[in-house]
Amino acid sequence: MDPFHLAVGQNRCPVCGQGALFKGWFTLNETCPVCGSRFFRDPGNWTAPTAFGYGIGAASAVLAMVVLWVIDGLASGSEFIIIGVAVGATLLTFRHVKAWWVAVLTRMGHVYPDPEPGPDETSGEPPAEEPAEEGAEDAAASSREPTARAGTD
Numbered sequence: 001m002d003p004f005h006l007a008v009g010q011n012r013c014p015v016c017g018q019g020a021l022f023k024g025w026f027t028l029n030e031t032c033p034v035c036g037s038r039f040f041r042d043p044g045n046w047t048a049p050t051a052f053g054y055g056i057g058a059a060s061a062v063l064a065m066v067v068l069w070v071i072d073g074l075a076s077g078s079e080f081i082i083i084g085v086a087v088g089a090t091l092l093t094f095r096h097v098k099a100w101w102v103a104v105l106t107r108m109g110h111v112y113p114d115p116e117p118g119p120d121e122t123s124g125e126p127p128a129e130e131p132a133e134e135g136a137e138d139a140a141a142s143s144r145e146p147t148a149r150a151g152t153d
């Protein structure tokens with residue numbers, strides 16, 4: 001099925017279509033509980049939906065301001081309505097924006113299960129420890145040159 005329909009329409013993993021995207025109202029699962037696909041792989045991947053969320057808040061605030069201005073010329077107290085509309089719109093669309101973005105990442109090939117840790121990864125060489133040098137005690141040892149000359153009578 002279409003990953004966008006699965007993610008945005010049903011809040012399901014766009015890879016397998018079964019696992020839940022969210023473990024709470026706001027919290028995205030890091031991996032799909034069914035197929036193990038990792039939704040949150042690189043923090044840099046999430047700049048776009050964050051900006052998109054701010055954009056929704058700002059756009060709805062501007063829209064509310066225009067509506068209130070037309071209705072009653074921005075009477076006293078309008079600011080609370082505008083803030084409420086901005087916060088409400090952001091919260092209402094929050095899950096959809098995140099789910100939509102998981103679908104986008106899936107389309108771009110960024111959502112897939114983590115590779116199983118193979119036996120090769122544990123048979124590597126132990127990290128070599130370098131002995132810490134504790135020399136260099138007092139490098140500023142006095143290297144005073146004797147300046148006293150023999151008397152030149």
Ligand SMILES: [Zn+2]
Nearest residue numbers: 013016032035
């Ligand atoms: Zn899945």
